[in-house]
Amino acid sequence: MSKTMLAVVKPDAAPGAEIREVKVPGFGRNDVLVKVKVASICGTDLHIYEWDRWAQNRIHPPLIPGHEFCGEVAAYGDEVTSVKEGDFVSAEMHVACGKCLQCRTCEAHICQNVKIIGVDADGAFAEYEIAAKTVAITGCGPIGLFSIAVARAVGATTIFAIEVNQHRRQIAKDMKADFALDPSKEDVRAIVMEQTGGLGADVVLEMAGHPTAIRTAFDIVRRGGRISLLGLTSKPISLNFSEDIIFKGITVQGISGRRMYQTWYQMTALLKAGKLDLHPVITDRIAMKDFSKAMARLKTGEASKILVYPNGMK
Amino acid sequence: MSKTMLAVVKPDAAPGAEIREVKVPGFGRNDVLVKVKVASICGTDLHIYEWDRWAQNRIHPPLIPGHEFCGEVAAYGDEVTSVKEGDFVSAEMHVACGKCLQCRTCEAHICQNVKIIGVDADGAFAEYEIAAKTVAITGCGPIGLFSIAVARAVGATTIFAIEVNQHRRQIAKDMKADFALDPSKEDVRAIVMEQTGGLGADVVLEMAGHPTAIRTAFDIVRRGGRISLLGLTSKPISLNFSEDIIFKGITVQGISGRRMYQTWYQMTALLKAGKLDLHPVITDRIAMKDFSKAMARLKTGEASKILVYPNGMK
Amino acid sequence: MSKTMLAVVKPDAAPGAEIREVKVPGFGRNDVLVKVKVASICGTDLHIYEWDRWAQNRIHPPLIPGHEFCGEVAAYGDEVTSVKEGDFVSAEMHVACGKCLQCRTCEAHICQNVKIIGVDADGAFAEYEIAAKTVAITGCGPIGLFSIAVARAVGATTIFAIEVNQHRRQIAKDMKADFALDPSKEDVRAIVMEQTGGLGADVVLEMAGHPTAIRTAFDIVRRGGRISLLGLTSKPISLNFSEDIIFKGITVQGISGRRMYQTWYQMTALLKAGKLDLHPVITDRIAMKDFSKAMARLKTGEASKILVYPNGMK
């Protein structure tokens, strides 16, 4: 096995990243060394690349980013029993402490001491319990787009995708949203109300983190419905608690990370059963050297999910 | 409006039924008179026709049976506000008392004083919360067959239909069950275990009411899984509580009737969204005069759901 | 039976109310006429009395207010079967339409067309599923105080009552809150954190509707915990969605009205079993003529729940 490998490296506390030759990491007796076959780029990676305020507070360069991948087991420690060399694997990158109240009561995804390999916790896309329901999704980044496919697979009846960027709206249509609405031009509330017999949407997945989108979420959810908040906001947002939450009797749920490991089992089952076609979201496949170009395409919204092949594209 | 109409009538406490001219019923100030366009035949109707032990205990002839239908509003009482003449409607035939504890706490479907127009309570076919789950259905009468379509629509990954009658297995395949197994010839447990990675099915819907099918249900459900019992049994069945329920930590749920009215909203939503294709279950369309022939076809399993047109077949 | 009776009447769109002689109301064939024995005064009645902005928008005088009471059946219509003359009764004052989606799916308490006899919907005090949990209550008006008793009865381990008014804090202690904290003088967050091993409260019931109290609610709820919002707010409140809801993975639930009729069964069961001592909350018992004095005592917080005896105090 080679002693070195190529990697995307963020060397300093500044925008950008470099492709560098680095040491292959060592591994402990419970660890598995994985040779990455394909990685994909998350919005978080773009934050790190651009070195925005969030990244400045959170990231301590030098760092090799990336937390979405699959690959082959290259080697493993003495106490590993669940995989063997050559196995095709991915990994849960949230490392929960296993000892806090949340970890011990099925809420490891909001562990008090969670560490994220690569960087830190990002959004979740699994939304269940939506059979025979109408679902609206505000914000169609990759997570929003994936959630269209999941909603479709688990029996949502009408799916409204709400997104200002035209590239993303097109992908939303390709993912089989029933409506891909442009809130800058269309009266989203009127359309949702008309299509739901004046009730509003049963479930709203807020994936934008933008004040206008959040406002829309509260406007279109039906009485007794549910809003799941996933899009991170950068500043406080004003809300009329009486009108927006109490009188409507709605439930607002903050979603951080994913339930470990139910979500792995659920996605595996849906993928194996051929219920999820995620291809339209994967807009680009690149070699690692083109990392910076990929970042530019992400910013315009032309690219959605980008796959990075560290070892060539086959 | 005509004063009389043709009807299927069970005149006496004996097998069979007749087509007779009867009076059009009157209606009170809160009632709606519906001109039936199509009715369908339920297993219960066959019990009444055949005059089996259950029917002998339950039914008091003369009776016009039939509790599944659609039609047009022909007339209505002074206090009716929700429909008007000509509306195309169906009806909830369970009439719950509205005053008992169950009625007042969202369990009207098991009302202590329920009356069923036409006859009495029969099984339900709505099974939700099964997204990304493996589902086994023991017994493929019409309700079992419909439940395949529902399970498919709400995201079940693998569906096992288990049925001895070959006609019914064929319809199960047409309804898109992944496996249509013959328990008289195939090792159902071995197949389910192999297809679920040795775990067993997440959910089993027992629709047969036969001791062998019930035994199979307990054998193939996974640890921590759920069995919903819908098929009525005629005699006691022996069960090993420790091995079958306790050590496996399963939940067994008796299902009688349907949750009113959630199930109407759910079915409406799935049908409107084009998620349910129920055509394969509808094997026969008959004029009312052929009622007795239909009963014969039901008994062999050649017919599944039969539609009856009282006023001609268009 | 007398043709007239005394009543508290709000004659005009202005502050105040009068005691007047009015006609005993008639009743329809499904109605029950109740002779009120004791009524109690709700915060809503104070709003109507004071004629604040909410009342100006909502109330159409002349009106006889009052929606909390018990009494005896004096007479009833032809179709009434569930009570007879002399029965001691109370009444559900939310009149739901029975026909909308919410009504038909166990959410009649947020019926789209709800009418409230007396006036309109106010908060709920039933909070279950809190066995073995730590509960914080922000705002100790009558509903907040009752919720202390309920939380105690259903197994809450530590109860924090948070309230600026000293009279109300004293009643909170009498209701067996473990801590009655004054947020204007004490560091509520520090105390809750210390008492919960640094976790925060499992459940927070927000009953104040005041921006500071709402801020406190979000500060003291634990990761994965729940905030139930009952206190009505009069203006928008600013919230940091990322920090306050998403990263903590909490659930925020708007509560309007009470689930009908589960809450009646639950309260009846707890009261019959002697699990709820509500006496400390009942601070005043008055004759109807002293209605205005009672309103003054409510405003200072000296009075909490006031019982009004229209027919003398025994």
Next chain:
Amino acid sequence: MSKTMLAVVKPDAAPGAEIREVKVPGFGRNDVLVKVKVASICGTDLHIYEWDRWAQNRIHPPLIPGHEFCGEVAAYGDEVTSVKEGDFVSAEMHVACGKCLQCRTCEAHICQNVKIIGVDADGAFAEYEIAAKTVAITGCGPIGLFSIAVARAVGATTIFAIEVNQHRRQIAKDMKADFALDPSKEDVRAIVMEQTGGLGADVVLEMAGHPTAIRTAFDIVRRGGRISLLGLTSKPISLNFSEDIIFKGITVQGISGRRMYQTWYQMTALLKAGKLDLHPVITDRIAMKDFSKAMARLKTGEASKILVYPNGMK
């Protein structure tokens, strides 16, 4: 630290046990060595002692039994960070594999590969979600008795304890059951129906494993109620599925083990808050040398929970 210690040892595949001097066990880098201060005797220990059929199939002597205890940390491995020497601790004795579907989806208590230190999995006593409900408990061994205390603490309104042994009925009364009924002399069904207004019990906890008790459980549960099965049965039991489960619309839940670790947190919270008085169940406190006498008292039902002090009784 001494190299040897006294222990209860089951040396051979035969009835009985001995007190012997054995080696103090070693410990690995993730292990904690605990000096037992008090242990208590479980029904399982009696099975092992008596060497009944279950024990013959399950136990491989020599074995030091015992899986309920508390004590002090005497020493610990290099990688242990959560305790230190002298800490007062107990332990979860179910060791789940951590890798199967059940372990990864919050159902570790029914892990496919669970190992139980001491012996094997026994029943659970935590039953929640019973606030404002009527609860019946069939079988008042220690777990049944503890469940009375828990039901009381979490807001059950009426508690029926059903038990043939007079010693145990007395303890049930001391634990504050409202009724302690002798099914060999009293008409249990009639009494439960009378006390619940003809409805039946909301929740039945079946802790006896005896066919008559199980029959009673199904007879007294209300429509739409729940039966939790904990008592292990030794032979098949006959059940009328239609009448007993389906028409009543009940849920039957097999309970094996306890949810890890929610039950630890819940019990800790209830005990700390002083909500549980478990003293009446603890009938005997013995020195380890009296182990055999204790077994005799357990068999007659005179003793319920017995505490064993390996190092003297203070």
